[in-house]
Amino acid sequence: xxxxxxxxxxxxxxxxxxxxxxxxxxxxxxxxxxxxxxxxxxxxxxxxxxxxxxxxxxxxxxxxxxxxxxxxxxxxxxxxxxxxxxxxxxxxxxxxxxxxxxxxxxxxxxxxxxxxxxxxxxxxxxxxxxxxxxxxxxxxxxxxxxxxxxxxxxxxxxxxxxxxxxxxxxxxxxxxxxxxxxxxxxxxxxxxxxxxxxxxxxxxxxxxxxxxxxxxxxxxxxxxxxxxxxxxxxxxxxxxxxxxxxxxxxxxxxxxxxxxxxxxxxxxxxxxxxxxxxxxxxxxxxxxxxxxxxxxxxxxxxxxxxxxxxxxxxxxxxxxxxxxxxxxxxxxxxxxxxxxxxxxxxxxxxxxxxxxxxxxxxxxxxxxxxxxxxxxxxxxxxxxxxxxxxxxx
Numbered sequence: 001x002x003x004x005x006x007x008x009x010x011x012x013x014x015x016x017x018x019x020x021x022x023x024x025x026x027x028x029x030x031x032x033x034x035x036x037x038x039x040x041x042x043x044x045x046x047x048x049x050x051x052x053x054x055x056x057x058x059x060x061x062x063x064x065x066x067x068x069x070x071x072x073x074x075x076x077x078x079x080x081x082x083x084x085x086x087x088x089x090x091x092x093x094x095x096x097x098x099x100x101x102x103x104x105x106x107x108x109x110x111x112x113x114x115x116x117x118x119x120x121x122x123x124x125x126x127x128x129x130x131x132x133x134x135x136x137x138x139x140x141x142x143x144x145x146x147x148x149x150x151x152x153x154x155x156x157x158x159x160x161x162x163x164x165x166x167x168x169x170x171x172x173x174x175x176x177x178x179x180x181x182x183x184x185x186x187x188x189x190x191x192x193x194x195x196x197x198x199x200x201x202x203x204x205x206x207x208x209x210x211x212x213x214x215x216x217x218x219x220x221x222x223x224x225x226x227x228x229x230x231x232x233x234x235x236x237x238x239x240x241x242x243x244x245x246x247x248x249x250x251x252x253x254x255x256x257x258x259x260x261x262x263x264x265x266x267x268x269x270x271x272x273x274x275x276x277x278x279x280x281x282x283x284x285x286x287x288x289x290x291x292x293x294x295x296x297x298x299x300x301x302x303x304x305x306x307x308x309x310x311x312x313x314x315x316x317x318x319x320x321x322x323x324x325x326x327x328x329x330x331x332x333x334x335x336x337x338x339x340x341x342x343x344x345x346x347x348x349x350x351x352x353x354x355x356x357x358x359x360x361x362x363x364x365x366x367x368x369x370x371x372x373x374x375x376x377x378x379x380x381x382x383x384x385x386x387x388x389x390x391x392x393x
Contacts, residue, residue, distance in 0.1 A: 004057060006209075007057065007209045008053070008054045008055075008057035008058050009054070010054075010209055010212050010213060010216075011050045011051070011053045011054030011057065011209075011212055012050070012051060012054035012055065012058075013054075013212075013216060014046070014047070014050035014051075014054075014212040014215050014216050014219075015047045015048070015050040015051030015052075015054060016047075016051070017047075017215075017216050017219045017220065017223075018043050018044075018046055018047025018050065018051075018215065018219055019047050019051075020219070020223065021043050021047075021219040021222050021223060022040060022043050022044060022047065024222065024223060025039060025040045025043060025222075026040070038081050038082075038084045038085040038088065039085050041081055042078060042081050042082065042085065043219070045075065045077070045078060045081075046078070046215055049075070050212060050215070069114045069118065069128070069132060069202070070111045070112075070114040070115035070118060071111070072136075072202075072203065072204070073107065073110045073111045073114050073132065073135070073136070074107055074108065074110075074111035075107075076106075076107040076110065076135075076136065076139055076140070077104055077107040077108070079107075079139065079140050079143035079144075079185075080103035080104055080106075080107070080143060081104070082143070082147060082177075082181055083103060083143050083146050083147050083150075084100050084101075084103060086147050086150050086151065086174065086177070086178075087100065087150060089170060089173075089174060106139070107139075110135065114128070114132070129202065132202055133192060133196050133202055136188070136192055136202070136204070137188075137189055137192060140185040140188060140189070141185065141189075144181060144182060144185045147178060147181055148178065148182075151174050151175065151178050154174075155171040155174055155175065173221075176218075176221070177218070180214055180218060183214065184211060184214075187207050187208075187210065187211055188204050190206070190207065191203075191204040191205060191206040191207055191208070192204055194206050252322050252323050252324050252329065252332070253280050253321055253322055253323075254321055254322070254323065255276075255277075255321070257269075257320040257321060260320075265316060265319070265320070268312065268313075268316050269320075272313065272316055272317070275313075276317060276321055279307070279309055279313060279314070279317060280317060280321065282307045282309075283303065283307060283314070283317075286303075286306055286307055287303070287333055288333070290306070291337070292306065293330045293333040293334050293337065293359070293360045294334075294337075294358070294359065294360040295360060296360050296361065296362050298330065298360075300314050300315065300318070300326045314326075330360070331370045331374070332374060334359040334360045334361060334367075334370070335359075335370055335371055335374045335375065337359045338355055338356075338358075338359045338367070338371065338379070339375070339382070341355060341358065341359070342355070342379075342382065342383055342386060343386065346358070347383055352364060352367075352379055352380070355367070355379070356368075367379070
């Protein structure tokens with residue numbers, strides 16, 4: 001069997017496995033839209049290009065031979081897409097930051113420039129060749145450095161996640177992709193150096209068969225362990241089995257629910273039974289770590305955006321799985337934080353009014369009322385009793 005036949009077969013296989021992965025990504029994209037969206041674009045570009053190369057090699061189509069300089073330069077968009085994927089992955093963001101899309105502009109502009117020059121011959125071919133050679137080496141190196149910095153900062157330092165197993169799952173996946181990205185950039189540079197030294201078309205094709213094999217491995221990894229896409233039922237089930245620190249406050253959350261009040265809630269119950277615990281843990285985690293309660297105007301819809309869940313899911317949880325409403329839930333967190341600050345000596349240099357503002361109350365009076373309601377003591381009484389205990393010790 002000729003090597004070209006093997007190569008074309010691998011290219012076609014990469015395309016088919018990639019499009020299968022796209023189907024999985026489409027099913028799970030809502031679980032983490034910004035992360036899965038960027039990887040969806042990456043997978044789509046790689047799969048399409050691999051399928052075009054393989055089918056052309058087998059003479060199954062005559063439209064796409066090798067890509068033009070303009071099209072090949074557009075493929076540089078894979079680097080910023082990888083960077084944005086990593087950025088979302090390590091930050092655990094729940095919404096797209098639109099200004100991040102500015103990273104995609106340069107490859108698009110570059111492609112338009114090369115296409116314009118091909119049509120109107122604005123610059124000499126040799127100058128364009130050198131310019132293309134330099135850009136396709138410098139641009140990937142810049143983004144590879146950015147990706148390395150992201151991964152090093154977030155995964156090579158002390159673990160800061162309450163869910164160590166989940167953290168390790170994402171860390172291992174990130175490091176795996178980081179090594180893959182590094183290999184791809186090195187392969188591209190070596191390929192371009194070979195093309196440039198031999199004065200042939202700067203295609204970057206040498207060793208591309210190895211790149212395709214690695215892509216098959218990546219797509220296979222996703223298909224075998226879809227947990228890395230966060231949000232599939234498999235991941236929710238795994239998170240339930242993790243031994244995480246119990247952070248439920250004052251037994252406000254409950255697993256057993258009272259009678260369902262309406263038909264819509266009854267339909268919601270089937271969906272929420274599988275994920276209620278996961279969402280409750282995420283509400284508590286993000287409420288404490290980001291101290292959302294300090295915002296006097298924080299709403300349940302804003303909390304929903306933070307954790308990446310529909311508002312209706314949170315409304316359902318506070319209605320049936322929580323013994324207090326959302327307003328009281330915020331208040332409890334504020335009072336608990338106020339007690340922590342008092343214990344840490346906050347009032348030695350600040351007033352009670354300052355404490356009230358610090359924990360999220362708009363003024364002292366509602367702080368006083370809420371503190372007494374949930375602790376059976378006024379803030380001053382709590383402070384004095386704490387001082388007595390400390391003096392005795």
